[in-house]
Amino acid sequence: MADVTIDLDINASAxxxxxxxxxYTKCSSYIYGLQHLQPLTELTRGKGAKFEGRVKMGASLESCVEVTEFEEGVHYATQSFKGVKNGMDWTVSPVxxxxxxxxxxxxxxxxxxxAGRTIGKLVEPFIKIAAKQSAEDLKNGIEAGA
Known part of the structure; x- marks a missing residue:
């Protein structure tokens, strides 16, 4: 399993x-390597929204994810239910x-x-790079539009 935590400060309101x-329409502007993200449900924001996506991090990784946690303005989490097991957990706090x-x-x-351990070892460096670049792109994208 590869687990990466990134903390950042953004000059914009929480x-x-x-x-x-x-x-979800903004994801391609900051999720490193995101090649495809398509809604699978009419609901596209909030708990229960589902998406099909593909990220390229050395190899193309495909999965379907669901928003599993959603607290307006504070917390947003996704978890895969098909394909490569992955999750993103975002917490936003006002300063x-x-x-x-x-x-x-x-x-x-x-x-x-x-096989899983071998793939994990091959992809883990790309995941760390992707998470760092995603955080930087997120910060830059929000601050440019704020």
Whole structure:
């Protein structure tokens, strides 16, 4: 399993940050390697929304994810239900009216067998790079539009 935690400060309100993160149409602007993201449900924001996606991190990784936790303005989490096991967990905290703190925990689980461990070791460096770049792109994208 690969687990990456990123903390960052963003010069924008917590509300603006959360709205950006929870808008699936913005994901390609900050999720490193995202090649495809398509809604599978009419609901595209909030708990129960489902998406099919593909990320390229050395190899193309496909999965279907569901928003499993959603607390307006504060917390947003996804978990895969098909394909490569992965999850993203976002927590947004206000610092003051124009600044927010964000914590991203990004997990991938390729299984505990020999093949899963081998793939995990090959992809883990890309996941760390992707998480760092995703956080930087998120910060830049929000601050440019704030």
């Amino acid at each position: 509300t603006d940050v959360f709205n950006y993160i929870s808008d 003051d009216d124009g600044n927010a703190k964000v914590r991203l925990i990004w997990t991938f689980d390729f299984g505990s067998g020999i």
